[in-house]
Amino acid sequence: MSRQVGDRGGRRLRSVTEKKVRGAQAGDDAERPTLPATSWAVLGLLSFGEELSGYDLKKWSDWSLRFFYWSPSFSQIYGELKRLEKVGYVSSRMVAQETGNRDKRVYVITDEGMAAVRRWAREAPVEPPVLKHGVMLRLWLGHLLEVEQMRDVLGRHREYAETMRQRAEADFAGARAEAAWAYPSLALKWSERYYASERDLADAMLADLDELVAADGADGVEGEAVKRP
Amino acid sequence: MSRQVGDRGGRRLRSVTEKKVRGAQAGDDAERPTLPATSWAVLGLLSFGEELSGYDLKKWSDWSLRFFYWSPSFSQIYGELKRLEKVGYVSSRMVAQETGNRDKRVYVITDEGMAAVRRWAREAPVEPPVLKHGVMLRLWLGHLLEVEQMRDVLGRHREYAETMRQRAEADFAGARAEAAWAYPSLALKWSERYYASERDLADAMLADLDELVAADGADGVEGEAVKRP
DNA sequence: GGGAGACTATTTCTAATAGGAATATGTCTA
DNA sequence: TAGACATATTCCTATTAGAAATAGTCTCCC
Numbered sequence: 098m099s100r101q102v103g104d105r106g107g108r109r110l111r112s113v114t115e116k117k118v119r120g121a122q123a124g125d126d127a128e129r130p131t132l133p134a135t136s137w138a139v140l141g142l143l144s145f146g147e148e149l150s151g152y153d154l155k156k157w158s159d160w161s162l163r164f165f166y167w168s169p170s171f172s173q174i175y176g177e178l179k180r181l182e183k184v185g186y187v188s189s190r191m192v193a194q195e196t197g198n199r200d201k202r203v204y205v206i207t208d209e210g211m212a213a214v215r216r217w218a219r220e221a222p223v224e225p226p227v228l229k230h231g232v233m234l235r236l237w238l239g240h241l242l243e244v245e246q247m248r249d250v251l252g253r254h255r256e257y258a259e260t261m262r263q264r265a266e267a268d269f270a271g272a273r274a275e276a277a278w279a280y281p282s283l284a285l286k287w288s289e290r291y292y293a294s295e296r297d298l299a300d301a302m303l304a305d306l307d308e309l310v311a312a313d314g315a316d317g318v319e320g321e322a323v324k325r326p
Numbered sequence: 327m328s329r330q331v332g333d334r335g336g337r338r339l340r341s342v343t344e345k346k347v348r349g350a351q352a353g354d355d356a357e358r359p360t361l362p363a364t365s366w367a368v369l370g371l372l373s374f375g376e377e378l379s380g381y382d383l384k385k386w387s388d389w390s391l392r393f394f395y396w397s398p399s400f401s402q403i404y405g406e407l408k409r410l411e412k413v414g415y416v417s418s419r420m421v422a423q424e425t426g427n428r429d430k431r432v433y434v435i436t437d438e439g440m441a442a443v444r445r446w447a448r449e450a451p452v453e454p455p456v457l458k459h460g461v462m463l464r465l466w467l468g469h470l471l472e473v474e475q476m477r478d479v480l481g482r483h484r485e486y487a488e489t490m491r492q493r494a495e496a497d498f499a500g501a502r503a504e505a506a507w508a509y510p511s512l513a514l515k516w517s518e519r520y521y522a523s524e525r526d527l528a529d530a531m532l533a534d535l536d537e538l539v540a541a542d543g544a545d546g547v548e549g550e551a552v553k554r555p
Numbered sequence: 556g557g558g559a560g561a562c563t564a565t566t567t568c569t570a571a572t573a574g575g576a577a578t579a580t581g582t583c584t585a
Numbered sequence: 586t587a588g589a590c591a592t593a594t595t596c597c598t599a600t601t602a603g604a605a606a607t608a609g610t611c612t613c614c615c
């Protein structure tokens with residue numbers, strides 16, 4: 098998201114020699130590295146202070162962020178961790194695991210990393226959420242479907258939304274107990290409401306669809322779409 | 327989204343000579359090309375039957391899909407058009423423009439293209455919408471912000487949602503007149519409700535936040551987050 | 556006791572997506 | 586007549602997505 102490379106000052110026309118803008122060298126402090134969204138998310142996960150491996154991060158983000166944010170791939174997470182370590186926002190060490198399982202590399206956030214996420218969370222511009230709603234795209238292309246099929250698509254989406262709502266509700270119930278999870282709990286509450294709304298919106302769409310069909314007499318609307326491919 | 331390259335038959339281990347999987351040659355019919363989401367969106371825009379240039383498509387999609395789907399870049403649109411032409415789903419011709427402006431290449435959907443989008447709209451699996459809600463991510467990381475800053479972020483988001491709602495409302499008012507826009511109108515109505523809900527969710531969050539702060543006595547929550555970076 | 560399957564852990568590869576910048580060409584206007 | 590603006594397209598690069606490959610260790614079951 099948010100592309101803000103070289104926004105400040107006279108960096109507009111960068112020389113051929115400059116090349117890699119990212120990851121300011123240890124030497125030239127003051128110039129802070131500009132990081133993509135995923136970096137901040139990973140650093141955010143680490144900002145709770147735990148020492149985690151890439152694998153841990155993947156699993157944890159799948160669990161915690163899935164309701165309102167992405168599920169990054171392993172490759173992204175491991176890549177981000179390397180980048181973050183290079184700029185000094187995290188540090189790592191290998192740990193040999195006593196109980197079974199092979200050695201792993203675990204990461205902790207550094208003081209600079211903490212300062213950086215904090216700055217990001219406080220000062221980054223508020224950007225619009227990214228939404229790619231395939232179901233709505235298909236509804237928008239309603240002339241390509243028959244009403245029955247559209248109802249089916251909406252119905253399935255409704256089910257998905259309700260399932261997500263229930264999961265968010267369950268997770269919220271589990272998280273509210275812990276005082277340390279106050280904000281994650283808030284986000285889960287938001288998620289529950291969000292998916293409830295998504296479900297209701299699907300119901301409303303189904304009603305609107307019935308109305309549309311009724312209004313112009315027995316599925317006349319997609320008249321020309323009816324001729325089979 | 328949905329990765330389904332080489333799902334069928336014995337395509338698993340592809341020979342070195344095969345390379346480009348996409349865009350089945352004219353010769354090997356029956357084997358339908360598998361296209362990414364963006365292709366279907368572009369083909370969907372063309373499924374209304376108009377002859378459009380890449381530039382037209384960009385502008386139109388910015389206008390019509392922005393509420394619930396992406397805004398593709400020019401490079402993506404032009405790229406997709408080339409791919410779609412290669413697989414025979416669209417055809418193009420150059421037109422010299424009488425009134426000013428340079429020549430342009432315009433695209434129309436072919437019969438096979440029409441059959442393909444229709445099949446896609448009817449039969450593609452219903453996939454969950456993609457949501458990347460940066461505001462919620464920051465809220466989830468509430469321990470990094472002070473309450474005032476969080477309120478600010480939520481407030482800005484609320485404004486964004488309300489602005490979008492108004493735009494959707496206005497567009498809906500404009501589109502409902504045209505009978506041909508029945509389904510796009512439905513999608514706009516959904517959009518209006520969606521952004522209204524997003525706005526209300528922001529308000530609810532603000533209320534929850536007040537409650538949280540009140541509950542544990544004058545902003546005690548982010549106690550340790552208060553020490554400045 | 557040996558293999559199948561499952562879980563932890565990380566790397567590699569490729570495609571899809573995002574979006575700035577560059578390049579034309581033509582209008583309109585100050 | 587330069588400069589701003591709109592149309593029209595291409596190019597380049599970084600980010601994001603996700604499958605698959607690789608590897609070590611455990612457990613279960615025949």
